[in-house]
Amino acid sequence: MPTNRPSMPTAFEPLHDFQFAPRYDVAVASRRGAGLLQRPENQDNFLVIDAHGTASWLEGQELRRTTLPGWPAGHGRLAVLDGMGGHGHGREAAEVVASGLLAIPPCGTASALAEQLDELHARLQRQFASRAGARPGTTLTMLELPAGGAPILYHVGDSRLYEIDATRASALTVDHVPATAAALGGRIDERDWWKQVHGEHAPQIAQAFILGNAFSKPAQLSDPLYELAPWNLPSWLGGLADRRVLALRQDAVYLLATDGFWSCATPAAFVARWPALLGGLPDAASMVGRLFAAMDEAPPEGLQPDNLTALVLRPLLCHPDETALPSDALS
Template sequence: MPPAFPALLSAFQFAPRYDVAVASRRGAGAVQRAENQDNFVVIDFAGKACHLLGQEPRHIQLAGWPAGHGRVAVLDGMGGHGHGREAAEAVAAGLLTVPPCHSAAELTRHLDVLHAELQRHFAFDTGARPGTTLTLLELPASGQPLLYHVGDSRLYEIGLTRAMPLTVDHVPATAAAMSGRIDERSWWRQVHGAHSPQIAQAFILGNTFSNPAQLSDPLYELTPLKLPSWLCRLPDRRVLPLREDAVYLLATDGFWSCAAPDSFVSRWPGLLAGAPDAAAMVARLFTALDATPPEGLQADNLTALVLRPLAGMANAHADETALPDAARSGAGRGDRS
């Protein structure tokens, strides 16, 4: 059986724009899952790719990958449906075949094709179809990152005082919010104040958003028009401006599978403060689970990928328009905590 605590991976070439590190483990504590059904994908600026195959890191060089373009993602295979690890492995391997994308629409087209191809591949005669979450950042050489999100893994922006989720969980509570059956406070309490293994959509699996009474094959994009007003700024697929004074965590739900997830997440800014690099940040996240686990921590797989913008380079190519200096300097400013 693969070790519960494989080596942290950080020898990636994302300079001078980013610092990236990732680790994926069967779990924390004495009681752990039998296998790691999580996965991740890293393609660095030199076209060197890494993902898990058979629960072990696999490193390959992608032919023809353009210099300066990157891709990072985390995946959580759905073990309750069988073949969860294989589903996550299949999507991770498929992401290595998706060409570099420069718009959310282009990325969506390629991932829709991959989703449909893998649905056919996993079309078993008996048993439920497997699935996996997918939270992905595409990192073009010119322009801001692109976010693509399916499932209940998350992207967090972690600043000095606050860890803010930048994705909306694809869970029954979100369906209830979109239909107006629960308000913002109830949604937050159900999604971030507690943890439930139920999911409303996953890659390969399909979705129950479009028809709660049955599983539909396509992926259902949560757009600003579909989401309630208090979530409409967090659509699934969008351009994602980065802050140089924050770090970005892509993680699977093992990190908040506990009695009070929001209380545990609120510790992350202090936990990461002063860490010299992305590798140290990933190490601190895992160490905190081992040393001071939150109350009610459940046995689950754990994957954490930290992307740290490097000073002066995070948005070096973000503005491709010819605006006057005054207009450019005022664009995109908002209240950030």
Template sequence: MPPVLSDFQFAPRFDVAVASRRGAGPVQRPENQDNFVVIDVAGQACHLLGQELRRSRVRGWPAGHGRVAVLDGMGGHGHGREAAEAVAAGLLTVPACRSAAELARHLDVLHAELQRHFAGQTGTRPGTTLTMLELPAGGAPLLYHVGDSRLYEVGPAGAMPLTVDHVPATAAALAGRIDQRGWWRQVHGEHAPQIAQAFILGNAFSNPAHLSDPLFELTPVNLPSWLCHLPDRRVLALREDAVYVLATDGFWSCAAPDAFVGGWPELLAGSPDAAAMLERLFGAIESPPAGLQPDNLTALVLRPLAQHGDETALPYHAPVLKHS
């Protein structure tokens, strides 16, 4: 079983751990089509290539800047692993960005370049989710999100999704065909392996009858009022009393995903560091929850460290939360 990786340099601001596995339980996918990217504040990077860990150093990476991401290649569309690998490798070439707009410009270019790269291959164009955080030195994190992987804030208020899934139910919500309750039930109360947009693949938001090449950004202007606070590309304000989980959808591909994810605050409570939290997340999915479907599993935990006048990072203990 691949180990949890936590030997990164993100202090004194963050504690980071990541792991990617082919699946959980006796029935698993034939290969791991997920991926991840970590570039720490010293420019040390890692991602998966051929399902194996590849470490490198990003030349010219500015000191104090970081980048983390999870990706879920779409195997049903062919070349899912290769698509996720191509985007992961591409993220190592994107320069450090200090604004959401700058990051989006670079990723739009990468999206178009990889569409051209895969255009000559047979079969349907591949795709991958991409949920990432850019961590500028001394600045607030920047979110960039495409697909149905997610970013969660796990803290006193529970396990709160900070991203909107790019799925048919969201397209229906944009068109006013379903309300907030119906959207939540379809997206968080059950799990369906359908997607309306992915990196490289393109989007079905612009025209549901036709796959469009560009990526369709969900913004406060086009999202319904009850989702408009969760645009795809934005600056994040992180809480010191919470931890942040970037994960692919294998972690909620079960019969009652909202109930399973709702247990994460109590599950992570008291963990001494990000690596221990990640071990608990993988341990819970190994149990497994009722109705778990075979899928790849990738998760990254980012734990903000308490900032003090002497810049000493103190140990963090998640609050103990109870669920009804």
């Protein structure tokens, strides 16, 4: 595959030269953090494969790009990843998953995408099994964008997908954290879950790609990924399954982001600023730039040093086929 390694644009110059028109406008940026206290390296990553098969991701904290041979015109793929440095080799884990996504063929259904990703997860677990130390992990929040079809969500970890309109930023994913495990077991209710997950922030995770899950057996890590779905989620989270087809709104934009953007004392208060922050901006690149500028110029109270990755997807045209039927979420 022909490749090159241009420098990653600054946070105020997001990467945005992707070919998604006439359906979408996409931009992304990733950096070590905001403010004076920053982590020594960026363990986040992202992947963008545009409708012409041009792929962009980070390797060694630098931008890498290639053109995928045989990629079908009109199909796209977007992902953000947050490597778990606390378990060792976090940056490597995020890089190897981003690289692995390049080899996954375009998928047209949620079940086909899940099958490919479960296979990648198992293969990477075997790859890391022979290494000393704890097994690394990474979050993975991604959208598969079939040509002419509705986007497909796949989610593992505590990065998030947000839908942002003129008045509200709504999380479309459920964090894979201990509070969610407690909710699955009926030990906390909706109010307590929201307070622990969105009202405060704790750097704990109950599931990650490569690492495995602590949902099926809370006392130990299990190898497979544990899908959060309508049949195991409480009713008040049942519409936020990890693997489902999405119906995008023409009057909203969609943000895939790592948890550095809400690693602060009052996450919900900062997230509530986003509609006004992004309102009136003309394109995805301006929105990504504004998010990073806010982290530098008006950071939330109690901001913790963490890596930052933000990817904005802005629908350009309304497509009547982008309507999620109940059966689509289980396909």
